[in-house]
Amino acid sequence: MTGDKAAQTAPVFTGRRWFIPSALLHELDPEAGRSGRRPRRTARDWIVDFACFLLAVLVGLLGAETLSNSHGLPPALVAADQVLGALSCGAIWLRRRWPLGLAVVMTPVSFVSETAGGVAVIALFTLAVHRPFRYVAWVAGAQMVLVPLYFWWRPDPDLPYLASIVLLLVLTAATVGWGMFVRSKRQLMLSLRDRARRAETEARLRAEQAQRLAREAIAREMHDVLAHRLTLLSVHAGALEFRPDAPREEIARAAGVIRESSHEALQDLREIIGVLRAGESDDTGRPQPTLAALDTLAVESREAGMKVTLEQRVTDPGAVPASVGRTAYRIAQEGLTNARKHAPGTEVTVSVTGGPGDGLTVTVRNPAPEGDVPPVPGAGQGLIGLTERATLAGGTLEHGPAAGGGFEVRARLPWG
Incomplete structure (x- = not known):
């Protein structure tokens, strides 16, 4: 019975699971992740991950074009940069399982590989969405510290040194802020759903308690009424037993009282069928109002x-x-x-x-x-x-x- 009630109170997401992130779905519906160690990707997860992959590839291609236009770089360094960028784009599909590990690895990789810059930004955003702020602060701080060294090592030919640093710092801060906003929005959704679930459960319990108390009060009242009816039956039946020679009119009157009392007792019994009996009897003896x-x-x-x-x-x-x-x-x-x-x-x-x-x-x-x-x-x-x-x-x-x-x-x- 307890399992049935729990199943009834659990929220239903049928028809909407595809639009909810798998991590959030696991929090809203814990039953979804019991079949395996991790919840399965929803259709929305696949769409978002594929879009992130395409964005990382696009940024990598732009970085590769910048490398090809640069003069003085050894071909081996350019090839190594592109290999690291390609591997980083493939690692995008691991961002949900290991968000912290991917962000930590991409910090030094993005420092030595220009084509992996887009993956580093996506990994930092994923970390801000899925992990507490203390982890985000360490990774984002490390990336910000490396920004001046990166542009000192690889200056941007189109922007001044200071402008390049400010632009990348603003991009990093915006990525962290956006990720934290998404995380807080999801936590708010979880909190509201949990509060609504608890409010519905408490309201149902209050209603059940009120019904139980009403049943117990009615059972106490009916006990007094039935005792009165049965007493009348006993008295008049005893009179008929000990006065068999009573006048016909008295016998008819006693029989009428017995019949009427039996009818009323049956009516009262119909009312208390299924009514829970009170744990303690009511011994106050107060007359019930009519x-x-x-x-x-x-x-x-x-x-x-x-x-x-x-x-x-x-x-x-x-x-x-x-x-x-x-x-x-x-x-x-x-x-x-x-x-x-x-x-x-x-x-x-x-x-x-x-x-x-x-x-x-x-x-x-x-x-x-x-x-x-x-x-x-x-x-x-x-x-x-x-x-x-x-x-x-x-x-x-x-x-x-x-x-x-x-x-x-x-x-x-x-x-x-």
């Missing part, structure tokens, strides 16, 4: 300073099942609590309508508050619990902005 307690709830809310309008249009309120009345009471109670927190000073309307066979409809509505309301703690866990209650009672609950503004909670509960 639909008749709505008047008291409205009076208490008014005494607390709220403007509450209670509308009850229920056919035969005394016949409402205890579990349905209790659920309706909890919905009205939570709706008034939310209105007091999120819309203080507004007039809240609590409407309860319905009858046997038609079901019971409970509506709690409040207009939008005037002015800004300071934020209060709460993340909708109460509404999650109400939805769980209504579902376990066989009904439904909807909540959201009302048509004319404000907020509305509407529940439909069965009454058969």
Whole structure:
């Protein structure tokens, strides 16, 4: 079960893997690299590596042309320079596996080979993308130190000595800065995805905990109700057993009570099927609220300073099942609590309508508050619990902005 949940929470990159670098993909989806020691190159990696290879070859060709136009260089030195440049271009394909090693090797190679200059720049950029700044600082510093010696040994015929040094130093600094920017952007993407993943997991866990707590509370309430029903059954069955000569009317009345109590007990049992039992029993002995307690709830809310309008249009309120009345009471109670927190000073309307066979409809509505309301703690866990209650009672609950503004909670509960 744990593996299934982990698989569900893991991000899915199907259809987009080709556009993500293999190193970044390995960080976002660790499962991708478990089949081997290193993640496979994606299509994007091949395109980028081939473009880097072509760029290094182009720079090498330009350097070879410069060498051929130079006079006074021995042919053996020119040939060795071109061989080193060709080998360096081939080493481009190793930049992802050994970015630090390639950059370190290319520092002295680019000093003695003009055709390997493009590979040195690409290796420095790769190092800035894939490794921390301390490695980049050492390699880039070494290359900057060698720049004046390089142009002293091989002066540029088209640029002055100082201008050549400044140009190459600026190019090196720009390469490092660009690579660090790419690295920070990737790290930001990883951080945002990780935060989103953790936020989704925490939200799911909070919702599951709220549902579990609601189930446990309902299980405690149903325990008290079932105990009351079974006690009635036991008392009236015992009376029939010990008074077989009782009048026919009393026997019929006792049988009716037994039948009605059995029916109510079965209804309560249907509600607690699948409900988790609480770890500790509730021994407080408090009477559970019913639909008749709505008047008291409205009076208490008014005494607390709220403007509450209670509308009850229920056919035969005394016949409402205890579990349905209790659920309706909890919905009205939570709706008034939310209105007091999120819309203080507004007039809240609590409407309860319905009858046997038609079901019971409970509506709690409040207009939008005037002015800004300071934020209060709460993340909708109460509404999650109400939805769980209504579902376990066989009904439904909807909540959201009302048509004319404000907020509305509407529940439909069965009454058969």
